[in-house]
Amino acid sequence: MLPLTTAYPALQSLRALLSGFAQIFLQQHPGCGLLVLLAILVGAPDLLAGALLGGLTSTLVAQRRGYPPADIAIGLYGYNGILLGLLLSLKLPWTPLLPVLIVTSAGLSSLLLAPWMQRMRQQGWLPAFTFPFVLLGWLLLALTAQLQWPTDTPPAPPGMPELNAPQLLLAVLRGLGQVIFLDSPLAGLCLLLGLHLADGRAAFWALLGSSGGLALAITQGWPDEGALAGLFGYNASLAAIALAQVHRNPLAPAAGILLALILQPGFSAVGLPALTMPFILTCWLIRAGAQSWQRAVKDSTPTG
Template sequence: MPRLPTSHPALQSLRALLCGFAQIFLQQSPGCGALVLLAILIGAPELLPGALLGGLTSMWVAQRRGYPPTDIAIGLYGYNGVLLGLLLSLKLPWTPLLPVLIVASATLSSLLLAPWMRRMRQHGWLPAFTFPFVLLGWLLLALLAQLELSAAPPANAPDAPALSLLQLILAVLRGLGQVIFLDSPLAGLCLLFGLRLADGRMALWALLGSSGGFALALFSGWPGVGALAGLYGYNATLAAIALAQVHRNLWVPALGILLALLLQPGFSALGLPALTMPFILACWLIRAGAQSWQQAVRNSAAP
C-alpha cells in the first residue's frame, strides 16, 4: 500500500488536531498531543469523544473562516474546543443536547479567539491563553445550573490527607491531570511524559508548579483532600509553563506559581468556578507589570 505524503490533507488535519491537544499545555508537539489524548483515554475515557468533537469543531471553524493556516497547524484553534468538550462531557451525560452544546461552544471559542489574536499581534494585547474556554465555561455552567440539568457524577477524590512520600508523588501527578479534569496519577504521568517529549525544561517546571500548589495548600491549611486530588496544582502548573517559555530566569515563573495559587481561592469567594482563570490572571499581571516597567525605564532614559 503506498504511503501517504506528509502533505496529505488528512495527515495535516491529524497533526493539527494533536497539536490542539498539546496546546492545552502550551506546546505544539503532535507527539505531546498524542500523549495528552492517551492520558484522557486512561483517566476518563468517557470524556474523550467530547474532547475530540470540541477540538475538531474549533479547528474546522477556523479553516472555514480562513484563519491563518500556520495558527491552525500548530493547534491554536483546537485547545479551547478540546477543553470545552471535556468540561461539558464531565458535567452532562451523553444525550442529544451534549454534542449540540459542544459544537456551539467550540465554534464560539474560535470566533472569539481570532480577533483577540489579531489585536494581540497588531496592538500588543495580552495573550488570550484559555480565556475563551473560561468565559464560555462560566456561561455554560451558569446555564446548566439555571436549567438544573443533571450532572455526571464527580470523580472520587482521595479518602484521607495522608502525607507519605507516595501520597505526595501521586498528588503532584494529579495536579498535572487536573489541567484536563483528570484525577488519575497514571494519566498525570502520561502528561508528564508528553511534556518531556515536547520540552524537558517545561516538564520540570510543570512538576515544580504542581508541587508548589500542593505545598502551599497544606501550608495555608486548605482542605487536605483537595490538595491530594491536585486541585491546587493545575493553575500553578500552567502558569509555570507559560512564564518559563518567555523568561529564562527562575524568579518570574516562581512568582507566577505563587500568584496563581493566591488568586485561586478568590473565585470560590465570588461563587465562580476557577477553571484556568487564576493561571491567566497571574500571567497577565506579570506581563502587564513587565510592560509598565519597561515603559517607565524608557521614559526615564529619554532626554
C-alpha cells in the first residue's frame, strides 16, 4: 500500500500549506495552521487571498528547486511567503500589480531561505526565522514609498476606551493577532486556540509575551492606542515562544520578552517599520550570548 503522502499528493500539499501558516508561530501542526487561516478569515478576510498566494508560491518554488521535502512538508518554505502576502495585501490595493509583487517576493523568500538554512545546519549560522520576510518587506515598503504608489490606509481608531480589565484582556488577544497584522480580539482568540492545540506551553508564553508588552507600554507612557491595539506585544510573544522551545529554564523566554520590548521602539526612532525584526534580534542575541557563556565555561574548566 502506498504511503498517504505518495498516494494523495494534493493532501500532502495542503498539509504543507497549513503547516506554513502554523510556522508563523513556530509550530508545525496543520490544525494550528487551519486556525491561523480562520483567524485571518475572521479578522481581515480581504488579506486571505494574498496570504494563500504567498504561501503557495513560496512552497511551489521550494518544490521546483528541489529543496529538502521534509522541510517543505513541515511548512518551513511557506511562512515567509504568507507574511509577505499579508503585508502587501494590507499596504496596497488589489490591482493587477499586487499579485505580481506577492508572487515575486514570496518566491524570492524561498531562494533566500534555502542557502541560509544550509549554512545554519553545516556551519552553525543563527536561525533565519522571518528574516527573509523582514528584508523583502523593508525593500517593498521603501519601493512603494519612493514610487508613491497608493496605499491602503487603515481607518482612524475610535476614541480611547477606559483602561479596564475587559479592555486589557482584549488588548492581549490583539497582541497575538498583530503577528499577522490583525486588530481583532476574536482573531487573537483563534490564534491562541491554535497555539494551544499545537503546544500548550507555547500558548502560555505567547500570552505572557503579549501581556508583558501591554504592561510595559502602559507603565512607560507609550501611546495608549498602540498599546490597546497590541502593537507592543507581538514581537515579545514570538520571542517567548521561540526561546521556550529551546530553553526549559523560564529565565530565557522571560529575558526574551523584556529584550524584544526594549528593542522595538528603536526601529521607530530610525524610521524603519519594526515588523518582526525585534523578535529575530532578541533570539539571535540570546543564542549568541548563551554560546559565548558555554565557551567561556568550557575554557575555564580545568582538563585532566
